[in-house]
Amino acid sequence: MTSNTADKSTPQTHSRARRLIEKWLAPTGVALNGTQPWDLQIHHSGFYSRVVRQGSLGLGESYMDGWWSCARIDQFIERVLLANLGERAHTRREKLLYHLQTSLTNLQSRTRAFIVGEQHYDFGNDLFEAMLDETMCYSCGYWKGADTLHEAQVAKLDLAARKLQLRPGMRVLDIGCGWGSFAEHAARHYGVHVTGITISREQAELARTRCEGLDVDILLEDYRDLEGSFDRIVSIGMFEHVGQKNYQTYFDTVERLLAPDGLFVLHTIGSNNSEIGADPFINRYIFPNGVLPSVAQIAMPTENAMVMEDWQNFGADYDRTLMAWLKNIESAWPSLPYDERTQRMFRYYLASCAGAFRARDLQLWQVVFSRRRSGRYDAPR
Missing domain, CATH: 3.40.50.150 (Vaccinia Virus protein VP39)
Known part of the structure; x- marks a missing residue:
């Protein structure tokens, strides 16, 4: 599958991001390119930087783009959450923007309800x-x-x-x-x-x-x-x-x-x-x-x-x-x-x-x- 997202990160950036993700995943028992059904199979080197940069959004979008696969996504997510890694889903920028948006706007107003x-x-x-x-x-x-x-x-x-x-x-x-x-x-x-x-x-x-x-x-x-x-x-x-x-x-x-x-x-x-x-x-x-x-x-x-x-x-x-x-x-x-x-x-x-x-x-x-x-x-x- 061809990605619709350009990746301009350098190999060094990918390498650093991969080491960081491996550190995050260590308590979960999830491996990169491992043999267990909950392990991630990585098909694009830009996956690592994208997830570090964009959190949950990058993880989901990169899956949609075919950058990684997993036989049992449900088991992968279960292990991540049981290891209390759910906070990694939110980048600082995303949390700040969401806080401002929800503070200043009624996202479920009559005009937005539909x-x-x-x-x-x-x-x-x-x-x-x-x-x-x-x-x-x-x-x-x-x-x-x-x-x-x-x-x-x-x-x-x-x-x-x-x-x-x-x-x-x-x-x-x-x-x-x-x-x-x-x-x-x-x-x-x-x-x-x-x-x-x-x-x-x-x-x-x-x-x-x-x-x-x-x-x-x-x-x-x-x-x-x-x-x-x-x-x-x-x-x-x-x-x-x-x-x-x-x-x-x-x-x-x-x-x-x-x-x-x-x-x-x-x-x-x-x-x-x-x-x-x-x-x-x-x-x-x-x-x-x-x-x-x-x-x-x-x-x-x-x-x-x-x-x-x-x-x-x-x-x-x-x-x-x-x-x-x-x-x-x-x-x-x-x-x-x-x-x-x-x-x-x-x-x-x-x-x-x-x-x-x-x-x-x-x-x-x-x-x-x-x-x-x-x-x-x-x-x-």
Whole structure:
């Protein structure tokens, strides 16, 4: 594969950069041009300087360019993170620019909210249909008692529905409904009316088709513009796009829309700390302007407003989900109309995220909130 990135570094620079990377990797058990599946095979001498200079972005982009390969990227990333090398992903310049950007700009404002939909979720329904299972769930499956990806995704949808204590005739709001997976499940199996909102035109179109004949409305709308009252609210895999400047607005909106005796289920990837940051590769190529919340960042905006009834972590299940998606997309790729660089982008994204969840660098939470309802709440598992 021919790289689209010029490399002007000298052999001496490459040599120094290689020694530095070997020093970083020493605690991980990862070797350069080694024989283990997690070892990196280097195909371009510019790899070393590029990674030292650009961190995670250089690592991911150089993989897209074919400068290196690895039989098990997930195992490579897992070892790197378990050795506490995650900070190497961020160069000083990148951290400074990101800090300035997030301090001065609301990256998830109304005018910018549709960027991730246009760049990622509108990539092509054919690609996501090949990658996901029949439910079209693009979030972590619940593998307790499940043997297949489809079983895990149905179990996840039903877990959220049972936590919401759905009953026929209820009005349910699905914030970030994706391709309509929860809306279809809840309307079909629980007899509720679902209003689903998304910022992706491709998602909205397919969701309407999938929910045709059911009591479901799919809207292309920002959550901040919603009006009305709902007995139950659910948000699965959307909160990662809200951003720290909008957390209070988000929870205020949920409280405003939720009936006095209502329940709200929040399903989100979570961070182990409250530092505002983003992986440079994921931010540029996969989920622009995405921010992962911490426990504190979820809890603080809900104080004196809602009661946290239950908090479940099944982040380890995301590893298995991502690896299933990777297997699906690799099998289907010959029939998809995308180039090799795009394939390598998705392979790196899915495998590296699987490694991050396996290393417990990332979490997956389902949190149940109420509006000070009376009585006991028992969360199903």
